[in-house]
Amino acid sequence: MKELNLQNIRQQLDVMDAQLTELFEKRMELCREVAEYKIHTGKPVYDSTREKQKLEAVTALAHSDFTRKGTYELFSQIMTISRRLQYGLLAAHGQAMDMGFTMVEDLKRENVRIAYQGVEGSYGHGAALQYFGREADVYHVKTMEDAMVEVEEGRADYCILPIENSSAGAVSDNYDLLVKHDVYIVAETELPVSHALLGLPEASLEDIRTVYSHPQALMQSSRYLNSHRDWKQISTVNTAVAAKKVAEEKNISQAAVASPAAGELYGLKALETSINHNKNNVTRFIILSRIPVYKKGSSKVSICFEGAHRSGSLYNMLGNLIYNDINMLMIESRPIPGRSWEYRFFVDAQGSLSDAAIQNALKGISEEAVSLRILGNY
Numbered sequence: 001m002k003e004l005n006l007q008n009i010r011q012q013l014d015v016m017d018a019q020l021t022e023l024f025e026k027r028m029e030l031c032r033e034v035a036e037y038k039i040h041t042g043k044p045v046y047d048s049t050r051e052k053q054k055l056e057a058v059t060a061l062a063h064s065d066f067t068r069k070g071t072y073e074l075f076s077q078i079m080t081i082s083r084r085l086q087y088g089l090l091a092a093h094g095q096a097m098d099m100g101f102t103m104v105e106d107l108k109r110e111n112v113r114i115a116y117q118g119v120e121g122s123y124g125h126g127a128a129l130q131y132f133g134r135e136a137d138v139y140h141v142k143t144m145e146d147a148m149v150e151v152e153e154g155r156a157d158y159c160i161l162p163i164e165n166s167s168a169g170a171v172s173d174n175y176d177l178l179v180k181h182d183v184y185i186v187a188e189t190e191l192p193v194s195h196a197l198l199g200l201p202e203a204s205l206e207d208i209r210t211v212y213s214h215p216q217a218l219m220q221s222s223r224y225l226n227s228h229r230d231w232k233q234i235s236t237v238n239t240a241v242a243a244k245k246v247a248e249e250k251n252i253s254q255a256a257v258a259s260p261a262a263g264e265l266y267g268l269k270a271l272e273t274s275i276n277h278n279k280n281n282v283t284r285f286i287i288l289s290r291i292p293v294y295k296k297g298s299s300k301v302s303i304c305f306e307g308a309h310r311s312g313s314l315y316n317m318l319g320n321l322i323y324n325d326i327n328m329l330m331i332e333s334r335p336i337p338g339r340s341w342e343y344r345f346f347v348d349a350q351g352s353l354s355d356a357a358i359q360n361a362l363k364g365i366s367e368e369a370v371s372l373r374i375l376g377n378y
């Protein structure tokens with residue numbers, strides 16, 4: 001057997017890697033010329049047919065299954081890097097994508113109407129007042145979708161909807177609705193969710209036999225509620241509806257799990273406060289407008305995209321963020337209606353639509369994805 005000498009093999013690898021690097025740089029120089037051609041002709045950076053042909057051609061040169069697969073991966077990466085280079089050059093020539101959004105100094109807040117889902121005293125109501133002020137012109141509708149339609153059809157300037165809870169996670173229905181309706185996220189607000197046990201003013205803990213609330217709130221307070229084994233727990237559509245029911249039925253044995261604000265509104269007494277076991281329970285609400293604007297200094301961009309249904313597609317989409325040095329804050333996937341086992345992705349990234357890095361990344365995703373929608377910058 002030939003004697004193996006590690007040092008000697010490594011020296012050969014070093015020589016070869018230097019050659020590869022030199023060739024890689026030469027290739028990128030050619031790609032720079034391709035970019036110039038595209039700047040002058042307006043041809044898009046991404047050419048999937050050419051890339052497919054290239055992958056077929058280079059893999060045909062390989063001699064084993066292993067190197068064929070490796071060649072495929074290697075050239076997919078090289079072409080991805082080549083596209084990044086070209087997007088950067090196009091952006092530097094002022095050929096940034098028109099995002100369709102206008103930057104404003106401030107969001108309009110005077111004489112605005114705001115729709116929320118639920119009833120008075122619900123957490124949605126609380127979030128609306130927290131963001132727009134206690135004097136704001138707020139009104140409620142029945143469903144989350146109704147709230148979006150109010151905005152879309154111009155009856156409301158804004159609507160406010162829960163999108164994520166720190167313990168329960170994403171409010172998935174609202175992600176789906178964001179794609180269905182022509183509305184844009186213009187702001188967000190975080191509302192600490194702290195449940196109280198609310199009873200009639202004359203009630204005391206010993207009187208309670210039945211507790212009403214939304215199933216989520218009952219669950220979030222289950223440790224406390226289950227320590228009172230004799231209490232019957234009954235679900236309602238909303239925490240505020242539970243509070244209203246207790247106030248109206250005037251039965252001393254009934255209590256509701258709802259916010260202290262709902263208690264105040266319906267004239268109930270807090271028999272116990274902060275009964276949810278996760279004390280860091282916060283719900284993030286988004287504020288939607290039908291006008292695509294973003295406030296100067298906004299730092300979070302939300303997008304939604306569908307990638308091609310093939311290996312590495314998501315990886316390549318996210319590569320656009322990585323190569324532009326953008327920090328991804330959140331990713332959520334949702335099934336695409338009517339297409340079993342295919343998904344669309346919702347991503348929050350740090351930055352503003354006026355940043356070159358964000359523009360560059362979005363241009364890349366928009367060319368390479370099946371579809372891209374910018375949901376907002378706030």
Ligand SMILES: C=C(O[C@@H]1C=C(C(=O)O)C=C[C@H]1O)C(=O)O
Pocket residue numbers: 031034045046047048050051054078079080082083
């Ligand atoms: C270099 C080009 O741009 C892109 C990158 C490619 C590559 O690096 O080979 C191939 C096709 C394009 O998606 C080109 O159009 O030829």
